[in-house]
Amino acid sequence: MRGEHATGEQVSAVAAALNRLHLAIPSQVVEAVKPAPWGPAVAVDKVRKLADKQPDLGEDPGVRQAYQEGAAWLASTDPDQLVTNAYPPVLGLADGNHANLLWDGHERRVRIIDWEDSGHSDRAFELGEVTEHISRIDGALDAEQLLIHIDLAPGEAERVLGFRRLIALGRFLQLGPSATPHNPVGTLERLGERVLQLLG
Template identity: 70%
Template structure:
């Protein structure tokens, strides 16, 4: 299992992976163990099989099966890979609602994203003097000051088991079986499906490669009104990243030169 983008210590064996957590202030080991067991019961074959865990040890650890494949981050996703990614998401979101209702909410969801985006906008981060970037900031800040984001915090549809991390490094393409596996469940929990889709599409990891969101969404059966909510969540997630890409922003060192300008274009596109 590739771990190029992992923030945890992974020991990869022939058939197993041992994951040791560097931090667990959000209950990451418990979240991941719960999700892996839930998926093993309700969507087997979608994620690693949980084998063993020491969740409350000084250094929490989970042992799980090793999955074949390469991460989709940094890749130009083909139509086949996009279709397989959508199939994995559809299967994930079909875990019974009554099961999902019993699990904890994900730490990253609509409420947290709205609060974070508004806090960053109020802080007015130093995004430089580029006219395109300034225009995107002004338009994004105006949208955040409206009532539109508040409407996103009420979910009219049943919740889903959410990954709550759209990093494309969490999607593992299996070239032999022609399918996508889902890995890294430490931030998982009960969430809003429209938010989850917006998070996958607009996570900053998209900068490393290409993922045609139109083709992805074409394979997702959206409920009435859900398409607009997905678009609004895309804008919200995109703004969260945009505000962190200034001269001293926390996301700036991890992304190539020009990412801020590309993100500004994305903001204006989503607002058009």
């Protein structure tokens, strides 16, 4: 589904596939699975290190504001709270690339592929990956509409928002003027707007 403008039916099907993946396997089975290499603690550490390097993001005022507000959020205790998960673990891909979501037009459902980095994971982190992965720039998968269809536990939505902020910031901080040829024109500015939107 990378590069696609997902219809309402497809968004609902993505949510159904994620709900199946995250809820169908008993937590005691998932706990015995090796942790995914890309997860909350690794992500918090990596994104903070990216911010500390003060990357060259150009002179766009919106981009600079996004960096300043993002760096301030990363310096707070909010990211630290994401590392501890009180909810049951899930089996996750640890990769939110929309190319891993295949639309089956015959059966009208979404199938998930690419399990090489999968493992024991945090559901809120997995949802942050899917909604804020850089592949969202190529098409349109409405994150807010998707999350409406996800069966979140009470209080879990706040953790999802925290991970969305973290993942969006990580993608944003990896870009800059030198990265522009590898992404659609305006990608950095769009990610900056997204960061500001998520930081609210």
